[in-house]
Amino acid sequence: MDLTSVRTVRVPHRRDELGCAPGEVLLGGGTWLFSEPQPGVTGLVDLAGLGWPPLTVTGAGLSIAGTCTLAELGAATPGLPAPVAALVGACCDALLGSFTVRHAATVGGNVCLALPAGPMIALAATLDADALVWTPGGGERTEPVADLVLGVRRTALRPGEVLRSVEVPRAVLDARTAARRIALSPLGRSGAFVTGRVDATGRTVVVVTASTPRPHVLRFDAPPGPGELAGAVHAIDDWYDDPHGAPDWRHAMTVLLAEEVRAELAAAPPPAPAGRGGGA
Ligand SMILES: Cc1cc2nc3c(=O)[nH]c(=O)nc-3n(C[C@H](O)[C@H](O)[C@H](O)COP(=O)(O)OP(=O)(O)OC[C@H]3O[C@@H](n4cnc5c(N)ncnc54)[C@H](O)[C@@H]3O)c2cc1C
Structure with missing residues (x-):
């Protein structure tokens, strides 16, 4: 949409040109900035330059x-x-x-x-x-x-x-990973998104987004069992509520998706640390 309050678009090429004056905002790709009215925004500072x-x-x-x-x-x-x-x-x-x-x-x-x-x-x-x-x-x-x-x-x-x-x-680039996502409709915004990784040491990270207002990072020193992971998910107490999903649905879906992520990460042994794999 047109941002009718915008009067200037600056394209800095150097860091010292980046500072925003009152009313100016940073412009990335603009896919959100140009998607709704931006009252009070009078200038854009385009990072692409x-x-x-x-x-x-x-x-x-x-x-x-x-x-x-x-x-x-x-x-x-x-x-x-x-x-x-x-x-x-x-x-x-x-x-x-x-x-x-x-x-x-x-x-x-x-x-x-x-x-x-x-x-x-x-x-x-x-x-x-x-x-x-x-x-x-x-x-x-x-x-x-x-x-x-x-x-x-x-x-x-x-x-x-x-x-x-x-x-x-x-x-972490050698870690194994898994991801599960659900939305209320096939092309809808994520209602719950659970991602995870297991390192060579077995250290496991499971991250909950979309179903909560902020990311929740659940950490385990060793691959968790189903009960341990479910307990950690149930301990989250800020399930998000918006048109993309009700809090109780998001909670329930997150428990299911987290278990799928856990099971996938547990399905094969963690990768061998770099330099230790190889010969029979
Ligand atoms: C069809 C559609 C679907 C979408 N689905 C999703 C979705 O599923 N999940 C989701 O999160 N979003 C979604 N969006 C919203 C948006 O498109 C994305 O979040 C996108 O990644 C925003 O990136 P952008 O570069 O376009 O940000 P912009 O619109 O350029 O900026 C967004 C905000 O970030 C600030 N900003 C940008 N870059 C920087 C920087 N480097 N440093 C500091 N501040 C910065 C801007 O000032 C602004 O406040 C969707 C949008 C559309 C149109």
């Missing part, structure tokens, strides 16, 4: 730029270990947008919008990824993405902060 490479493999792991689109992320999966690629694919597919939406929506926009059904939040939380946040004045800080999202449309970002990237640690 910064030219951040969408994905960078570093010694520390995988760095996903805030401006990386879901399409770019999805296209990168052939270069990733198969289980992590499958999780990335499942999370990209969980946003049921058109070709246009997927080619515009960014990872940073998805995280910073902080909707319960934000699949990039689920992806980052499952992979224990950190948000690299640029702070005003040239500094930066990191914070787990799971902690950055506080609630519906609420994050720990302070005024003027920019999500520069999502940093996935190298250690």
Whole structure:
């Protein structure tokens, strides 16, 4: 839709041009910003001009730029270990947008919008990824993405902060993963989305999103049994209520999906740690 209050669109090419004046907001892909009225917004600051490479493999792991689109992320999966690629694919597919939406929506926009059904939040939380946040004045800080999202449309970002990237640690790229999702209709927004990973050590992480206002990260030192996992899910006490699902339905579905994720992760032994596999 037209944002009739917008008077300026700036496209910074350098970090020192990024600062937002009163009334200006950061523009990622604009798939949400242009989807509803934005009262009070008089200017857009388009992050695309910064030219951040969408994905960078570093010694520390995988760095996903805030401006990386879901399409770019999805296209990168052939270069990733198969289980992590499958999780990335499942999370990209969980946003049921058109070709246009997927080619515009960014990872940073998805995280910073902080909707319960934000699949990039689920992806980052499952992979224990950190948000690299640029702070005003040239500094930066990191914070787990799971902690950055506080609630519906609420994050720990302070005024003027920019999500520069999502940093996935190298250690989790060898993990096995699983994902389950349900919606009230075939093309509906996620009502519950459960994602999980098991590391070579057996350490297991199960993440609940879409059915709760913020991500819940359930951690286990060893693969949990059905009762242990169900107990952890039942301990969640903030089931979300909106047209995409009633709280009791979301609770019940999350219990079922979490068990499916647990069973899939338990179906085969955890992957061998790098450097220890191989010869008979
Ligand atoms: C058909 C359709 C289906 C959708 N389904 C879903 C869904 O299932 N789940 C879901 O979560 N969303 C959904 N959305 C909403 C939205 O499209 C996505 O959340 C998308 O990922 C937002 O990314 P964007 O880059 O377009 O963000 P934008 O619209 O550009 O921005 C969103 C917000 O994030 C801020 N922002 C953007 N980038 C940064 C950054 N790097 N640092 C700091 N702040 C930033 C903006 O200022 C704005 O407040 C859907 C939208 C449509 C049209």
